[in-house]
Amino acid sequence: xxxxxxxxxxxxxxxxxxxxxxxxxxxxxxxxYWYRQDxxxxxxxxxxxxxxxxxxxxxxxxxxxxxxxAQAKFSLSLESAIPNQTALYFCATxxxxxxxxxxxxxxxxxxxxxxxxx
Amino acid sequence: AQSVTQPDIHITVSxxxxxxxxxxxSYGATPYLFWxxxxxxxxxxxxxxYFSGDTLVxxxxxxxxxxxxxxxxxxxxxxxxxxxxxxEYFCAVARMDSSYKLIFGSGTRLLVRP
Numbered sequence: 001x002x003x004x005x006x007x008x009x010x011x012x013x014x015x016x017x018x019x020x021x022x023x024x025x026x027x028x029x030x031x032x033y034w035y036r037q038d039x040x041x042x043x044x045x046x047x048x049x050x051x052x053x054x055x056x057x058x059x060x061x062x063x064x065x066x067x068x069x070a071q072a073k074f075s076l077s078l079e080s081a082i083p084n085q086t087a088l089y090f091c092a093t094x095x096x097x098x099x100x101x102x103x104x105x106x107x108x109x110x111x112x113x114x115x116x117x118x
Numbered sequence: 119a120q121s122v123t124q125p126d127i128h129i130t131v132s133x134x135x136x137x138x139x140x141x142x143x144s145y146g147a148t149p150y151l152f153w154x155x156x157x158x159x160x161x162x163x164x165x166x167x168y169f170s171g172d173t174l175v176x177x178x179x180x181x182x183x184x185x186x187x188x189x190x191x192x193x194x195x196x197x198x199x200x201x202x203x204x205x206e207y208f209c210a211v212a213r214m215d216s217s218y219k220l221i222f223g224s225g226t227r228l229l230v231r232p
Binding site for chain 1: 122124127152154159160161162163164167208217218219220222223224225
C-alpha cells in the first residue's frame with residue numbers, strides 16, 4: 001500500500017466551484033505539505049503544517065485554504081476555483097528533523113492530483 | 119533568496135550513453151541538496167541527497183551527484199542511461215530555517231532514444 005495517498009487522482013471542475021483535495025499518510029510523519037506543479041515552473045509550496053495545530057502559508061497560498069484534520073490527514077481546498085488553478089497538485093510528508101539521526105528529513109510525495117478548471 | 123536553476127528544459131540521450139543534468143543553486147550557507155525524479159503519472163521519488171561530507175554522493179538507480187561549492191552546482195550523472203530513465207528530474211535545495219521548505223528547480227525532462 002502507498003504511504004502517501006491523494007484523492008481524487010483526477011478532477012475536472014468548473015469556474016466558481018468549491019473543490020477539496022485530500023491527502024492521507026501512513027508514515028507517521030508530523031509534517032505535511034501541499035505543492036502545485038506547473039510546466040516550466042517546478043513545484044511551488046502552497047501550505048505546510050508541522051502538526052495538527054500548526055498551519056503555515058507557502059509561496060502561493062492565495063485562493064487556497066487547508067485543514068489538518070488529524071496527524072495523518074491534510075486537505076487542500078479551492079473555495080472558488082479559477083482556470084489558472086489548473087495544475088498538478090502534490091501532497092508530501094516528512095519527519096521532524098533530528099529524528100533518525102539526521103538534521104533534515106526528506107519529503108515523501110503522493111502520486112498527485114491532476115486538477116482541471118474549465 | 120534561495121533559488122535553484124536547471125538550465126536545460128529538455129535533454130535527449132541515446133540508450134547506453136552517459137548523462138549529466140545540471141543544477142545550480144543560490145544559497146548563503148551550506149545547502150542541503152536533493153535530486154528527485156518524476157516518472158510519467160507518478161509522484162516524486164528521491165534519487166539522492168547531500169547534507170555534508172563527501173561531495174560525491176551515490177543514489178538509487180545508478181545515479182550519482184557531485185557537490186561543487188566553488189561553482190554552486192550539484193549536477194546529476196549516470197554513466198549509462200536506460201530507457202526506463204526517461205522522466206522529469208528536479209533539483210531542490212532545503213531552506214535551513216524553521217520551515218525546512220524545499221525550493222525546486224523548474225525541472226529537466228529526459229528523453230531516451232532507443
